[in-house]
Amino acid sequence: VENARPEEWHAIAANDLLVMTLTPDGQGRPRRVVIQLMPAPISAGWVENIRLLARAHWWDGLAVVRVQDNYVTQWGDPDGEDAARARALPAGLRVMTEADYLTPVIRRVLNHPDGQGQYNNVEPNYTEPLRNNSFGPVQFANGWPVGHMTDSTGAEFLYPAHCYGMVGVGRNLSPDTGSGAELYTVIGHAPRHLDANIALVGRVIDGMPHLSSLPRGTGPLGFYETPAERTLISSIRLASELPAAEQPRFEYLSTDSQSFGLYADARANRRDPFFIRPAGGADVCNIPVPVRRVAAR
Amino acid sequence: VENARPEEWHAIAANDLLVMTLTPDGQGRPRRVVIQLMPAPISAGWVENIRLLARAHWWDGLAVVRVQDNYVTQWGDPDGEDAARARALPAGLRVMTEADYLTPVIRRVLNHPDGQGQYNNVEPNYTEPLRNNSFGPVQFANGWPVGHMTDSTGAEFLYPAHCYGMVGVGRNLSPDTGSGAELYTVIGHAPRHLDANIALVGRVIDGMPHLSSLPRGTGPLGFYETPAERTLISSIRLASELPAAEQPRFEYLSTDSQSFGLYADARANRRDPFFIRPAGGADVCNIPVPVRRVAAR
Numbered sequence: 001v002e003n004a005r006p007e008e009w010h011a012i013a014a015n016d017l018l019v020m021t022l023t024p025d026g027q028g029r030p031r032r033v034v035i036q037l038m039p040a041p042i043s044a045g046w047v048e049n050i051r052l053l054a055r056a057h058w059w060d061g062l063a064v065v066r067v068q069d070n071y072v073t074q075w076g077d078p079d080g081e082d083a084a085r086a087r088a089l090p091a092g093l094r095v096m097t098e099a100d101y102l103t104p105v106i107r108r109v110l111n112h113p114d115g116q117g118q119y120n121n122v123e124p125n126y127t128e129p130l131r132n133n134s135f136g137p138v139q140f141a142n143g144w145p146v147g148h149m150t151d152s153t154g155a156e157f158l159y160p161a162h163c164y165g166m167v168g169v170g171r172n173l174s175p176d177t178g179s180g181a182e183l184y185t186v187i188g189h190a191p192r193h194l195d196a197n198i199a200l201v202g203r204v205i206d207g208m209p210h211l212s213s214l215p216r217g218t219g220p221l222g223f224y225e226t227p228a229e230r231t232l233i234s235s236i237r238l239a240s241e242l243p244a245a246e247q248p249r250f251e252y253l254s255t256d257s258q259s260f261g262l263y264a265d266a267r268a269n270r271r272d273p274f275f276i277r278p279a280g281g282a283d284v285c286n287i288p289v290p291v292r293r294v295a296a297r
Numbered sequence: 298v299e300n301a302r303p304e305e306w307h308a309i310a311a312n313d314l315l316v317m318t319l320t321p322d323g324q325g326r327p328r329r330v331v332i333q334l335m336p337a338p339i340s341a342g343w344v345e346n347i348r349l350l351a352r353a354h355w356w357d358g359l360a361v362v363r364v365q366d367n368y369v370t371q372w373g374d375p376d377g378e379d380a381a382r383a384r385a386l387p388a389g390l391r392v393m394t395e396a397d398y399l400t401p402v403i404r405r406v407l408n409h410p411d412g413q414g415q416y417n418n419v420e421p422n423y424t425e426p427l428r429n430n431s432f433g434p435v436q437f438a439n440g441w442p443v444g445h446m447t448d449s450t451g452a453e454f455l456y457p458a459h460c461y462g463m464v465g466v467g468r469n470l471s472p473d474t475g476s477g478a479e480l481y482t483v484i485g486h487a488p489r490h491l492d493a494n495i496a497l498v499g500r501v502i503d504g505m506p507h508l509s510s511l512p513r514g515t516g517p518l519g520f521y522e523t524p525a526e527r528t529l530i531s532s533i534r535l536a537s538e539l540p541a542a543e544q545p546r547f548e549y550l551s552t553d554s555q556s557f558g559l560y561a562d563a564r565a566n567r568r569d570p571f572f573i574r575p576a577g578g579a580d581v582c583n584i585p586v587p588v589r590r591v592a593a594r
Contacts (some may be wrong), residue, residue, distance in 0.1 A: 022456045026323070070461045098573055164367045164486045189583060190485050193567055194415045195577045209366050209513040216506040255421050270490055276395055276471045279490045283580075286486060 001290045004259035009251040009292070010143065012158040017239035017248060018054060018202065020075075022064070022210060022245050023232045031231075033207035034239075034248055035167055036291070038144060038200070042160060045096040046199045049180035054238045056090040058181065063230035064214060068222025070188030072169055073211040075233060076181055096177045101196050102157035105148070124231050140255035140288055142271060144203075145284045147195050163190050163285035165208055169199040190285040205250055205291045245296065253290040263290065278290035298587045301556035306548040306589070307440065307521045309333055314536035314545060315351060315499070316527060317372075319361070319507060320529045328528075331536075331545055332464055332506035333588070335497070339400045339457060342393040343466050343496045346477035352428050353387040355396045355478065360527035365519025367485030369506040371467055372476055372530060388476060395473045399454035402445070424434060437552035441500075442581045444492050457497035460487050460582035462505055464495040484509040487582040502547055542593065551589040560587065 016039060022031035037047050053059065059075070066074040080086035110243060140146060145161040160166065167185045171178030178199060185204050204211065219222040224230050239247045253260050268282040308398050313336060315337065319328035334344050350356065356372070363371040376382035437443065442458040464482045468475030475496060482501050501508065509530060514521040521527050538545045565579040 067510075069509055173570050188484075189580070191583065192580060193564075193572070193583065195576070196574050197572050212362075212366055213510050213512055265428055267490075274472050275490070275494050277493050279492070283486070283489060286488065286490065 001253060001259065001263050004253055004290075006259065008254050008257035008259045010254050011294075012205075012250045012252060012291075013039075013250075014240035014247050015051070017250065018050065018201075018236060019242065019248065020059075020207075020236045020241055021234040022269065023234055025210075031207065031210040033210050034203045034205050034250070035202045036250065036252070037077060037202040038160065039142065042142070042146075042158070043199050043201050045094045045100055046178070046180045046201050048095045050183075050201060051238060052090055052092055052251060053181055054236050055241065057235065057237075058087070058090060059175060059233050059236040062087070062233050063227075064211070064233070065192065066184075066221060066223045067187070067214045067216050069216045071186075071191060071222065072168075072184040073187050074182065074184035076170065076183060078227065078230065089179060093179050093181075094280070095179075098175060098177060100177070101199060102149070102159055105156035105158055118260060138285065140260075140287075140289070143252050143255050143288070143289055145287070147192075150197070159196040161284055162186055162192055162194045162200065162279070163203075163288070164188070165204045165288075166200050167202040167204060170200055171198060181241065185211055190283075193207075205252075206248070206293070247296065249278060249294045249296060251292055251294055260290075263287075298556065298560050299551060301550055301554065301587075303345060305551050305554035305556045306592075307551050309502075309547045309549060309588075310336075311537035311544050311546075312348070312535060313499075314547065315347065316532040316536055316539065316545065317356075317533045320531055322507075327366065328507040330507050331502050331547070332499045333458065333502045333547065333549070334499040335409060336439065339439070339443075339455070340397070340496050340498050341439065342391045342397055343475070343477045343498050347498060348392045349387055349389055350476075351533050352538065354532065354534075355384070355387060356530050356533040359530050360524075361508070362514075362527060362529070363481075363518060363520045364484070364511045364513050366513045368483075368488065368519065369465075369481040370484050370511060371479065371481035373467065373480060375524065375527065377472050377479060377509075386476060390476050390478075392476075393496065395472060395474060397455055398475070398496060399446070402453035402455055411452075436581065437557075437586070439585075440552050440586055442584070442586070445490075446493070456493040457579055458487065458490045459483055459489055459497065459540075460500075460585070461485070462501040462585075463497050464499040464501060465491070466498055468495060482508055487580075502549075503545070503590070517561055525586070544593065546591045546593060548589055548591055552586060557587075 018035040018037060020033040020035065023031055037050065062075065062077050063131035064073060064075045065078050077087050083293065141158055145163050146156055148156065150156050164186050166284050167183055169180050170182030170184055179200065214227065216222055219225040226283045264287050267287045269278040269280060271278065276282045313334045315332040315334060317330040317332065321327055334347065349447065359372065359374050361370060361372045362375050374384050438455055442460050443455045444458050446454050458588030461483050464480055465476050466475035467481055477498065512526065513519055513528065516522040561584050564584045566575040566577060
C-alpha cells in the first residue's frame, strides 16, 4: 500500500464525505466521524436522500440511540417512531424500492469523464487469490466490498457487503426500505445476513472508535433506556458544505489497481514472521479498502 | 433454542469458568466478565496453565493493556516485556509447541464418564445446511466453532475459530507459543488468519461489553500510551475457587443436538418478516453457540 503509485489512489469527492460531529466526550475531547458515501450507481437514491438531510441540517441535535454489542451503533431521531413527536423530514426524499438493494452488473468499464479513473457503472473485480465465502463470489467493485448474485434469468447483480464500519439505512418491516434518516454502522462481526435486505450507503473512514466504543445500550436490541445515556449529535454535514479550510480530504486505493491486488494477496497469505501457517484465503471483510487522509488543497 | 430439551443443554464445569473482575467503571458500577475455558483435548496445555495462573492469583492488580479497534482487547502484565520489572510467573507452567495449535480428529464419539454428554475426544459436527467458508469446512465440535484441515498424510485436525468474543493466548514471534499469562479477546470481525497460528483457550460468555466498549488505545497496535488509560484487573478466579454461593453457573446448547441444528438453520435462513432474501448460509461466527445462566445450586 505504501508503494502504490499516485495514480492508484482516487480522491474522494467532498460531496461523498459526511462529517458527523458528536458532542465532546467526558474529558471534553472533540469527537468527529467521517463517512464516505457510495458513489452511484450503488444505493444512489438513499445516498441522495442523505445529502438532502445533511443540507437541511436535519440530524443536528439528534442522537446515537442504540449500541448493540457485536452488531450496530445507530443514530437518528429518538422520537422517530412517535408520529406526534418525531422531527419532520425535509421535502423531496425519494422512496426507494427493495429492487434498489441490488445493482445490475454492466460488464463494461467506462472511464469517468473527470479522468480520475472512477467508473460510471459497476464491474466486479475478482481479485485473485481470494476465495469465495458462504454467499458465493464476493469481491470488490469501484472501491467497495460487494456480493454478487445471478437471478433466474441470468441477470447479474451486486450488493454491498455488511463489513465492519459499513453504514446502512435503518428501516421498518418490508416493504419499507428506509429513507436514510436513521443510519447505523457495523461494530462487530459482519452481519452478512443483512446483505441485499437493507441499503448500505457508505463506510466510516475516520473516527470509528467514537461509535464502536460507546457504552452498549441495555434495552432490547441495544437501545438506550434513558435519554441521558444517549450521545448527542452536534451536526452532520457534507464536506462540500464546510468552509474549504475545514474540508477533510481522503483518498482510497483503487480496488482495480495492481497494488490493491498485491495488498489483498498479502492479507490472504500473511508472510511476516509472526505467522506459521498462512491461511491462503481471506474473507472480504478482512481486506479493508485502504483509505488515507491527504493534506488540504 | 427456547424449546430445546433439558438434556440438550450441558452444564459448564466450575473448573471451566474464569471470573474476571475489573475495577468499577467511572460511575462506580461493578464490571465482571465470565470466560468459558475450552475442555480437553483442545488447547489443553494452555488451559491448564491458565488454571494455574488463576489459582496463584497471578493477574490480580494487572491490567487491560491494549484495545485495538476491530481487533482485540488484551490483558496481562504491562511490564511483561521488561525482564527487570515483569511479575514473576508461577512455577509449573507448561511450554506448548506449535503442533498443539491443532487437535487430531478422532472419528469416534465416546460418552463422557460423568454422563453429561461431553466427549473425551473431538468429533466435528458438520451441521447442515451451513456452507464452507474461505478456509474449508468449518463447523462445530464439542460446543465450539472450529476449522478443519487435512495434512499431506491424510491426518485430520481441528482448530478453534477466532470468532467474536473468543479468548486467545498472546505470544511473541514463532516458535514462542505463549504461556497463557497474556490473554486477548476478539472485539471485531473475526481475524481468521490467526486460526492455527495462535492458541485459543475459551470465550467470553458474560460481560463482553466491559471489554469491547473500552476506549481504544492510541499507541501502535492499540496499546495504551500511559498507565492512567489502563483498566485494572481486581482479580481473575476459577469459579471453582469461589465460595459456592458466588459461583456463577452456565450451560451451553450442545452443538450435536437437534435443537442446535434447527437454530443454525434458522441463522442461515432468516424467516422473520424483516428479511426479504434469506442468505441460505451463514458464517460459523454468525452462529454463536447459545449459552444461558442458570440458578445457583
